Amino acid sequence: MGTTLSELLRIRAEAESDRTALKVAGAGNLTFENWWRRSDAVAAGLLRRGVAHGDRIGLVFGNADWIDYAVAFFGVLKAGAVAVPLSDQLAAADLDTRLAHCGATLVLRPGELPTAEPEPAGGLPQPAAGDLAQILYTSGTTGRPKGVAASHANLGYGWGGRRRPFAHSQTLAHAFPIGTNAGQWMLANAVGAHPAVLTLGRFTPGRFARMIEEHRAGTVFLVPTMAIELLAAGAHVKADLSSVLLLGSAAAPLPARIAAELTAAFPRATIANYYTSTEAAPAQTVMLYDAGRPSSVGRPASGGAVRIATAEGAPLPAGQTGEVWMRSPTASRHYYGDEAASGSVFRDGWIRMGDLGRLDADGYLYLVDRESDIVKSGAHKVSTLHVEEAVYEHPGVVEAAAFGVPHDALGTAVAVAVVGAADHTELRAFLKTRLAPHEQPHHLITLDALPRNHGGKVDKRALREVVR
Incomplete structure (x- = not known):
């Protein structure tokens, strides 16, 4: 061996x-x-x-x-x-x-x-x-x-x-x-x-x-x-x-x-x-x-x-x-x-x-999302990683996590939790030029810290409970 x-x-x-x-x-x-x-x-x-x-x-x-x-x-x-x-x-x-x-x-x-x-x-x-x-x-x-x-x-x-x-x-x-x-x-x-x-x-x-x-x-x-x-x-x-x-x-x-x-x-x-x-x-x-x-x-x-x-x-x-x-x-x-x-x-x-x-053509890998995290909102599939990348571009955001929550009409809607001093109205305006309409967050919340498991990964199931 x-x-x-x-x-x-x-x-x-x-x-x-x-x-x-x-x-x-x-x-x-x-x-x-x-x-x-x-x-x-x-x-x-x-x-x-x-x-x-x-x-x-x-x-x-x-x-x-x-x-x-x-x-x-x-x-x-x-x-x-x-x-x-x-x-x-x-x-x-x-x-x-x-x-x-x-x-x-x-x-x-x-x-x-x-x-x-x-x-x-x-x-x-x-x-x-x-x-x-x-x-x-x-x-x-x-x-x-x-x-x-x-x-x-x-x-x-x-x-x-x-x-x-x-x-x-x-x-x-x-x-x-x-x-x-x-x-x-x-x-x-x-x-x-x-x-x-x-x-x-x-x-x-x-x-x-x-x-x-x-x-x-x-x-x-x-x-x-x-x-x-x-x-x-x-x-x-x-x-x-x-x-x-x-x-x-x-x-x-x-x-x-x-x-x-x-x-x-x-x-x-x-x-x-x-x-x-x-x-x-x-x-x-x-x-x-x-x-x-x-x-x-x-x-x-x-x-x-x-x-x-x-x-x-x-x-x-x-x-x-x-x-x-x-x-x-x-x-x-x-x-x-x-x-x-x-x-x-x-x-x-x-x-x-x-x-x-x-x-890509050179063999570089790009992640779109966790299969279980993709938000199926109406007729669209939204990548939470893509949403998070856009939110992170705002200078007032320290941490961000995007996730799906139940929605009566769409089935699932995009929610975003942020840590930092970003004003919600300002952040929404900021995202309008960076995300498509179906990618815009329906829910936006600010937390002192994102919930994590013992391995340090964001617990999105716990975040869904916060929005509910």
Whole structure:
């Protein structure tokens, strides 16, 4: 089999024992050797407690617990079991539902890691490439959360080569939460990338900017919400962020205006937008910000592919809008315990993304909207992403979210929630020159903050309840 994440950790522990792999601001760090040794002890402790090959183990940790979480995750893999990462911010009922769905036999939390003296070399189970390694639950913003199952081959794809990613940096900073696909990507970076991976227990714009300044981070990853908050708070002028050479945005579309403002706030940095999903990883597209293509999410990277197709998977020509499908460069994932749902999303290595989009003649991908977010207003279909892009152009808007709400005559009407000081009358006049009549918001509300799930994504179902 190819290099698994556990094998990669062993290699780095042997070659770079004292090198820091993972840091939590104000809460310590973890070297490769300590990571290997401590996870060995957890694996031995799990086996001592009767954990069997393929058992699902819930890992319930908070963002201040990244070090213990990293140790627990690799301890589970080394024991031949399946890691189920879960945020401690989940409501008790939601947590119980996920644990019951995957049939977890044990739950690990901070300060509760079982340890034992490891057996002699070779005493731990050796998983096969196709063995299940991880179940990661989707955010559930468009429906019931699903458990996405990934094998060791899937998680280990692309790691272990001679050139380690982000070689320009000694430190990579992020604030992605545990229990998300972006968070798992950062965990893999801590094992396989060149820089030490740095995070913090709780994100605030000022705290995050000071962390970047103090550690001279050369690479920074965030979600668009965090970028918006950094810019709105002026954190980029209150801290020295000149060390940043790459600023990556992931997990949600990056509005064109925000991308342009980031280029000014981080003048030495390349701004990169990453597009993937929990289901599609490690397939992804990457877009280095280009003022000529401000709304594109880029072209395929990491050995994957993208096509626009019908619901049945039949390819459509460039320029035509259809469903976005991505092809995994390795063994694809599937929905755990849900063959029917898997069959509609995972087909012959291709993954149905649930987004509508188009490809231009050069192969650049443009998202039109989430399929579930398209507003079918009368005879028209309205892209909420297009509406949001227009609203973001107003200087008084800090954040914006467009969504559909019931309407007696139209069936569904466009609603927009904004954060910021924009006057509603002025904003409506502003939008008249930027949106078609059927795209104009029937409802416009101002909120102190947009509702979000634990992964940082806007909860549009909660917004609909506000308008009702």
